[in-house]
Amino acid sequence: MLSPIPASGSIEGRMTDFTSSTQVAGSTEPTLGKNRARDRFMRHRLAVLGAGMIIALVLLSFAGPYLLPFNDLYIDIRNRFAPPFASIHILGTDPLGRDHLARLMTAGRISMSIGFSAMLIATCVGTTIGAVAGYYGGYLGAALMRLVDAMLCFPSIFLLLAIAAFINPGVASITLIIALTSWMEVARVVEGQMKSLRERDFAVAAELMGGSDRYIIFRELLPNAVGPIVVAATLNVANAILAESYISFLGYGIQPPTPSWGNMLNNAQQYLSSAPWLAIFPGVAITLAVTSFNFIGDGLRDALDPRLDH
């Protein structure tokens, strides 16, 4: 590629390299010392905030339901469309009289589990393909990277929906298809890392000492590429949560009565004027989770990028 800006990614370019500017101009402006420190502190503060938010969301989703008097499937038919903060249903109820807060919590379990699991699978697939492509190079490497390019040509929502419409939607299958359409970014990152790392002295030494390919890749090279992989994986969680919400909102993801943040919004549009809270809270939950993971990823990039330590 001719691009001087790193190709950005997953939900197509939503993952951004917000920090590249700091490195470039940081070295040319002598008075920047104090400002850069402030800048980094600032970013880290946002990352800490993000981490706190994720812990809170996970605790709420996984422990919260035990604290409520009703579960997400309990139907309180006399209290349909209860507005928030007006009854025992703190965040109101839905058209069937189910507690909105209980549903939000259960949905959080589903949505965040999918985000994490999809990230794990995507990172494994991406790392393997990227490592093979970067380490062996040649025709195999070129073929694998062209496959990455080809996959990235498909707008991810189109591809996800086309596959989701064919399969039997369930938590496992949705996780799998999200993972299989989002491993390319990690593959690119790992391929780039492997290409440069394998030329370094320690890698050449390991090769000369007769280390097997597998040993060199897993014991010598990959540990040195952990930083960028962790950053890409963190942003991958954010994008996987977004992806799940998109396809569930459009009706091809997690199917009711299992709630997910996305499918809770599925029929919220028709009640927009009469029961706006049905649309507001799940959206806020998605935005909070995704923003937090993006902040963490950004903070990690600053923290793990050795180029900033000068």
Add this chain to the structure above:
Amino acid sequence: MLRFLIQRSLQNVVLLWLVSMIGFGVLFLAPGGPLAQFALVPGMSRAELLRIAEQMGLNRPIPAQYWEWFTRLLSGDWGHSYRDGQPVLWIIGSHLGATLELMVVSATVAVAVGMWVGVLGAIRRYSVFDYLATIGAMIALSIPTFWFGLVTIYVFSVKLAILPAGNMYTIGDGSFWDYVRHLIAPSLVLGLVTVALWSRYMRSSMLEVIHQDYVRTARAKGASEWVVLTRHAIRNALLPMITVAGLQLPTLLSGALVTETVFTWPGMGRLFLDSLSYRDYPVVMGVLMLSAVLVLIGNMLADILYAVADPRIRLD
């Protein structure tokens, strides 16, 4: 230049071939493949299904089927819709215009806004504005597009009642002004991600340019700040943004699909979703392939434009 163009075109032919393989793979992932629509017909016997499969050529080896599908794709025969028998390309063509209008209007405004936010962030670096723009962009990139659409409808159509909640025209009113009123909210929603991305990339790009020698030279020769900024700095900072624009095409298309659904905008995204619910696989495949090809062409154009615009790039 010619060598570069040929090389790029060849690479893209290979990519197109890979894209078609993935597309074909998706099609065959379908349980029952293209036969699924007939399997649902009541009273359909297994023997009859086999007969249809043979008629459709589905009993032949998969490479042969792929080859036929691919050559038809290249010759413009993208099959016929299961829903109304119209040719797929014709159906897509009749919906593409609305999508392009939405994308072009939204992207034009968003790019202009995003660019200036990025420029201001770069020249007033670490100012309150810069921090707010950074955090704002992060949040904007994290908001699900469809939810932002719902919020927009709630605020502007339900509460303030100043914008229509969807569609392209009010029934019985086909005026230009009516069209513009319907275009505002979806463009805003679709443009949010573009503004955020452009402001971030533009900021990075400006920061790289702003300390270059030619900017200092321009200042030294007495050019006004405005001239330095617009004629020297921004012009050069915009160069890498050509590539960014190319890379953003898939985001824009995905965003358009979701936005069209929320605002019932009669474009390609709506067509895709409608076809999905009708199990109209030929149209689904057509839209999927066409969007990938559009992205491919967009990226290639961006590469070429970048090479043309920046004489420092050596093409071979």
